[in-house]
Amino acid sequence: MELPAYLTTVFLIVEYVAKIVAIGVIPNNRRPSSSSAWLLLILFVPVIGFPLYWLIGSPWVKGRRYEAQRASDDVLRAHAGHLPLIPDGAETTPPLERIVHMNRELTQLPCVTGRVGELIDDTRVFYQEMARAVDAAERYVHVEFYIMAWDDTTDVFFTALARAAERGIKVRLLVDQLGSQKYPGWRQFKRRLTEAGVEWRLMMPIKLLKGRWRRPDLRNHRKLMIVDGDIAFVGSHNVIDPAYANAKNRRIGREWIDLSVSVTGDIVLEVEAVFAMDWFVESGEILDRDEHFIDKPDLIPGGANNALQLVPSGPGYPTEPNQRLFVALMYLAERTITITSPYFVPDESLLSAITSAVYRGVRVDLFVGEKADQFMVGHAQRSYYETLLEAGVNIYLYPAPTVLHSKYMTVDERIGVIGSSNMDYRSFALDYEITLMAFGGDLVDKLHVIDDGYRSVSRLLTLEEWRKQPLAARYLDSVCRLTSALM
Structure with missing residues (x-):
């Protein structure tokens, strides 16, 4: 049954007003990638976007x-x-x-x-x-x-x-x-x-x-x-x-x-x-x-x-302390950075920090699993490989079927970081995490030993190999990359 013309008109007016309001409200105090993802969902599929934003749109706890x-x-x-x-x-x-x-x-x-x-x-x-x-x-x-x-x-x-x-x-x-x-x-x-x-x-x-x-x-x-x-x-x-x-x-x-x-x-x-x-x-x-x-x-x-x-860190910390720590340490590095993370989906600042480190002569080794255990996050992670490889990041793929779930980072021979935090939007804003930073002792040396063990069994991914990925797979990676800012 068709709706009366006036109801259709009212519905369209309400929808467009809501979309216009969303354009001005959603980007407030939110990172650009998250704002873009939410706006795309709301503008293209409002019947899903508006209720979902109402339920989980804010990354911060209240009350x-x-x-x-x-x-x-x-x-x-x-x-x-x-x-x-x-x-x-x-x-x-x-x-x-x-x-x-x-x-x-x-x-x-x-x-x-x-x-x-x-x-x-x-x-x-x-x-x-x-x-x-x-x-x-x-x-x-x-x-x-x-x-x-x-x-x-x-x-x-x-x-x-x-x-x-x-x-x-x-x-x-x-x-x-x-x-x-x-x-x-x-x-x-x-x-x-x-x-x-x-x-x-x-x-x-x-x-x-x-x-x-x-x-x-x-x-x-x-x-x-x-x-x-x-x-x-x-x-x-x-x-x-x-x-x-x-x-x-x-x-x-x-x-x-x-x-x-x-x-x-x-x-x-x-x-x-x-x-x-x-x-x-x-x-x-x-x-x-x-x-x-x-x-x-x-x-x-x-x-x-x-x-x-x-x-x-977590929803009670709007300043995202873990994300700021990771970025700051990358800019501090002079010789080497090693990163192990099962879910590596960097935001703009983290991606810039890691590639900038390579461009100024720092060796960056990234250890990730050959096959992720989470479909969407795994494909979102893959969408960054080409940019990282082009910059000169060494991506080591830990062999499947094992899931590499360790979460740590080292900077030069001075600083080690270990904890529960991944390097993705969820760990920066949506999950409560703890991260331990150490220097002046032997934790970083012990983490380097773990690096050596992972490196000995992992396969180094090359840019040439990656560029041979099927178009359909690259398309799926890009779609999941867009949704990563919502998860």
Whole structure:
């Protein structure tokens, strides 16, 4: 049935007015790539674009979570304001000091000292190491991961948590709801945690029947654990079987390879501060400062002792601290940059920084998986290969079926960065992340050893090879590149 002419006219007027308003509203305080993607969707497919923008258009949290972030920043500023910019004994340069200052200005977390343990790239060994730390706990264990599942591989860790709770250790656990609930055994997982005496909360929960709505695209992607305030683990590991509970993955031999590190010393207090804020937001409980934030003896950087600074980021940080850190470090480089990221979809500033580094004579090695585990992000990543190769970036493809999931970066022989953050729009703006920056010690040397291992098994992609890609594949890459700014 046709609509009356006047209703059609009204509809067209409303549609065009809405589009005109969108042109002036959407670019406000938004990066150009994101603005362009949203406007294209709204202008060409308004019936999808307008509702989607209303649901997930803003990358920033508001309300209680925003206020909690601001209150946390005030507390950190008050308690850490007296600390020096650079720890005593750390060798640095004025440009690096300015980056440390920027990180502190954006997150309120100072640069402190800490002792770096061995890097752990074997997932099963990682669970065993965490279990050993839990078994040694005397007061409490704090656990926060994006994805968790109690399976045959992770049982060693969760059983250790159960033993800790049984002997009176306070075990607090945070897990992202949407990140974990899609894996087998989700309901049983929650029940087993409760039965084990673990006090757990969902991060960013969506409970429509209880009137709790959360943006489904904003997630907590952090991966960390703290034991007694004495040792912390950070990195890229989730807590799930390396094949991610997928029969096809097991059949073809696909496993995720990750990288995490343990640290001791004052840096543990910063990891604890991040957990404390996330725990308060989800539970309403304020962790006791005298119990959980006990200063450690200062260390002199050198060897395993590093100058360390934790950089949290996410929807509560509109300044995107992790993105600014990556860009600043690339401009700081004089000789080499190595980047390992499973999802490398750079924005304009990051792409300019990495290509500018090559043009001024810096060797840049980028390690990515030969085949990505996420369709759209994988194709969006591929769309940048030609520009990177033309500039002179060395792209190393880690062989499939393994999924290279490690997330770290080194600059020259001086600075190392490791954490949960990818180098894409989602990690810069939509996901809560943590990134650990180190200098003045041996973390960067340990990361270079990992580089050598990845380089020895990877294949160097050439510009000539890439230009032979089928036209259809290049078209698909470009389409996914456009949508990457919306995800």
